[in-house]
Amino acid sequence: MERHEAAAGLATATGGTGTRRTGGAGRLATQARPGAVVAVPVQAGSDGRRAGRSAVEPAAAAEELAARFAAAGPAEADLLATAVFGAYGARHLGGAPQQAEPAPGTSWWHGPTVHHSTSPLFRPPGYRRIRREAPAQAGTRPTGGGRHRKPERPAAGALAATAELRTAARLLMAHPLVTADGPHGAALPLIRRHAEALAEHFHALLGYRLTLGPAHARLHKAPLPGRTLAGLDPAGYAALARALAGGPAASALAPVRALLDAWCPPAELAADLLTAPPLPAAGPEVTVRRLLAETPVVRYDGLAPAERAHLLAAAPAETERFADFLGLTAEIRAEGVALLDPADELTDLALPGPGTLAQAALLLAERLVEELRPAATENAPPAVLVPDALIDGTLGDITDDYGMSAGWDAGYLADLAAFRRDALDLLHRMGLAAPAGRTWLLLAPAARYAPRAEPEPPAGTGRHSRPATTPATAPAAGRGRDRQAA
Structure with a gap:
């Protein structure tokens, strides 16, 4: 419950942590001028205005934000940073049981395990994580029923488009800030090619907003406790906000410089980070989906009553949505639900892992x-x-x-x-x-x-057993x- 209470508190301060659909999805917006930022698809807010670049100047927004960071405690500053920057990656447990899925209601305490495939006790020296392909999409199974009939397969173009969409979606879940000069810049054309479908999927499933600029793509995620930017305290977050607005990169703060070097933020991304409106408040369904998509385990006892009721009633349907969109598989147990990545790569922390x-x-x-x-x-x-x-x-x-x-x-x-x-x-x-x-x-x-x-x-039933x-x-x-x- 503590993570939900913290996020709820931040919702009051930032204007909300999620989204509620208030308008239909529009068509891909056109770049009006160099440096412009657009939201894709364009969403009409409750006041009728379109989401996108705020009228607030980045420098003024940076100063206001820096003041809020400076006045916040460490935990509050971390949560505010996830609301403003949303730059954390998804996190999932590694390894999948080889046994068949147990009966509903089975406890993790007594269900299938991944012990022999993941424990360091059974790894050879020099073990490294091995990338595996995700399971085939539902619907690609052969359907031919005749003895000599060749199986029917979806058209190659449809399969390729589905695979590209999933690849782009997984990349954005792992790295919400993709810049042309950053480490994942080669994927920017792929994101652009599927921008409208990606934006519609992310909005409908998670209430996230996708924005595109001439040299970046940004998936605006909601506040999530515990996802800090490495090495930054409230003063560091304040320095980062000022640096994004064109101020000095705080030469005394190595973590700020390292973060800017990793992001390689173009001017329009910096403006988007500092001035984009917060996501609207999320209801129980969207909140549960965000936790499933971003956190290793969603325990029933850690949810608010409405969220728990939704997950208990709809766990199979919800996990199927993530299987289709992101290629994640599910463990549904008596205590909760965990989504797993068969490729063991859609996570910012590796467990099992080397080291x-x-x-x-x-x-x-x-x-x-x-x-x-x-x-x-x-x-x-x-x-x-x-x-x-x-x-x-x-x-x-x-x-x-x-x-x-x-x-x-x-x-x-x-x-x-x-x-x-x-x-x-x-x-x-x-x-x-x-x-x-x-x-x-x-x-x-x-x-x-x-x-x-x-x-x-x-006890006591064997031939030589003791009482x-x-x-x-x-x-x-x-x-x-x-x-x-x-």
Whole structure:
């Protein structure tokens, strides 16, 4: 709930976080003059004006925005930055279970896992993520029914157009700011070619706005907590706003310079970032879709009542929309829904992934699940409390077992407090753990990375079995040696 409350608070300050359809989609607008920015498709707002370049001058808007950033706290500034710049990428969990989809209502705690395909324990030395092709589009399956009849296939032109549209949409979801001189500038003609269809899809599905300039494309996303611009605090955001308006690039702030170098923003993009109107407020359906599209896991217990009711009723239909548009597959479980990218590329954070932190975090989650997984006979909770000593003991064991042999970062091996902080933060950002005051919760989706739970045979039924242990002396379910020691 905390992310929705924060976004709702920002909606009041910025004029809204989402969109509600108030006008029909228009045709692709024509560039009236060099440097102009257009919204594609053109949308009529509630006041009858078309979305696009604001009448506010960029310099004045930058000063006003810089003042707001400077007066904000860190969390508020981060959220304001996502509302203004919307430059965060989509984030999804990696790996897909090889087993068949389980029955509806199956818990992540006891459902199919991806343990053998993703755990660092089973990776060869020098492992690197392998790009895989997304599954074929629905509708491309052969339909010929006769014995000697060749299967019917969609026209090659239609398939190519669909593939191009999906490629452009995935790029914009991962990199909402595409500039001619930036790292993805080669894709700008592709986005331009499918601009109208992209704008209509993004507007209808997510309430996002696509704008095009002579040298850029921008997908205007809604505020989303936790998606900061790397290295920037409130003062850094203020410096960025002034730099975009043509002011000095704050030579003392290396993160601002690095961001401007990465964006390579032309003048019309800078004006769009600073003066574009905010997205209108979003209802429960659009809010849920945004969370599905942008976050690793959407848990029912983290949604507002209306949002939860919508996702519970419409999860299959909603996930099908993302399969068609972005090529994402779904895990629908008792605790919530996760969209996965079969190509393991539509995410700004990789888990599983190479590197010390990703490998250690995955091993930590795996072992905590094995220690704390609720019994299959229980009404499994969406999260379990993790004893502090169990985190420390487990991370210490992992470091002893793999630190030297796997060539992990020496700084982390020498500073286990920092290692713990950053590993838990990565699990938090990927929706597998959550802070709870001074301790932590292990969330049910973490179990998809652990070995699958094996049902225990009934006690005392085997030929050589011992009598069943009485409740008074039976060990607590899920407790291992580290937890008992804690």
